[in-house]
Amino acid sequence: MSLLSVRGLQAGYGKVQVLFNGHIEVEPGELVGIVGPNGAGKSTFLGALAGSVKPSSGSIEFQGTSIRGKKPEDIVRLGLALVPEGRAIFTDLTVNENLLLGLTGRRDKSGSAKAIAEVTELFPVLASHRGHQAGLLSGGQQQQLAIARALVSEPKLLMLDEPSLGLSPTIIQDVFGVLNKIQKLGTAIIVVEQRAHLIMSIASRTLVIREGHVRATLSREDAKDETKLAAAYFGAGADHE
Ligand SMILES: Nc1ncnc2c1ncn2[C@@H]1O[C@H](COP(=O)(O)OP(=O)(O)OP(=O)(O)O)[C@@H](O)[C@H]1O
Numbered sequence: 001m002s003l004l005s006v007r008g009l010q011a012g013y014g015k016v017q018v019l020f021n022g023h024i025e026v027e028p029g030e031l032v033g034i035v036g037p038n039g040a041g042k043s044t045f046l047g048a049l050a051g052s053v054k055p056s057s058g059s060i061e062f063q064g065t066s067i068r069g070k071k072p073e074d075i076v077r078l079g080l081a082l083v084p085e086g087r088a089i090f091t092d093l094t095v096n097e098n099l100l101l102g103l104t105g106r107r108d109k110s111g112s113a114k115a116i117a118e119v120t121e122l123f124p125v126l127a128s129h130r131g132h133q134a135g136l137l138s139g140g141q142q143q144q145l146a147i148a149r150a151l152v153s154e155p156k157l158l159m160l161d162e163p164s165l166g167l168s169p170t171i172i173q174d175v176f177g178v179l180n181k182i183q184k185l186g187t188a189i190i191v192v193e194q195r196a197h198l199i200m201s202i203a204s205r206t207l208v209i210r211e212g213h214v215r216a217t218l219s220r221e222d223a224k225d226e227t228k229l230a231a232a233y234f235g236a237g238a239d240h241e
């Protein structure tokens, strides 16, 4: 049984439909990428899985249970956490207070202190900045804090929406290095990423979303095939000179 199994997912905003056919399968501990042009519906797809966008049709099974229509906080407690685009940390609160807020997503309240200790071990920079105001951290540090806060809920599946946005290449390497560690600890991950090559090098499979449809699934080897990559990204035969 897959950890996450999504079929025919449709969603939008008011009368405007954005997602027409969202589907994905994620196995326990797997890292799956999602790429696609701006406005393709990638964030809407993640939002629909996390419960912040209401799907109008389709099925979302997480650990064999339907989670479609559940509230975001209930979905987090079931083990599916989202780090949204733009990080959404509380900039006026300290690093430690932000981490404590992540505890509300825990199924089991016992072990809270241990969860925070484990997460700060993964991100040494947060340990050394625990008392600092989160808004004064660098972009890369804020991204690490956003990931750390999601991890405090001990998700089985962590979803990240463009974690590299606005970060320098070196910091991006750091953030992706952490994703690697998180995956090694047994957590499955979905990453939406604009940099196709970057995500394809670490994901077992990468889905291409265009105009609200999952149009292709690319393997790690496909990253070397520029023609196939371009066709998947822009549409077969599309002229993108
Ligand atoms: N809250 C909202 N209300 C109304 N329309 C929205 C809202 N959020 C997104 N949209 C629209 O839905 C479409 C898909 O947006 P979405 O954010 O899912 O795309 P995306 O693939 O994540 O793009 P990007 O790469 O720029 O982050 C866009 O046309 C966008 O304008």
Ligand SMILES: [Mg+2]
Binding pocket: 042, 043, 044, 085, 161
């Ligand atoms: Mg987006």
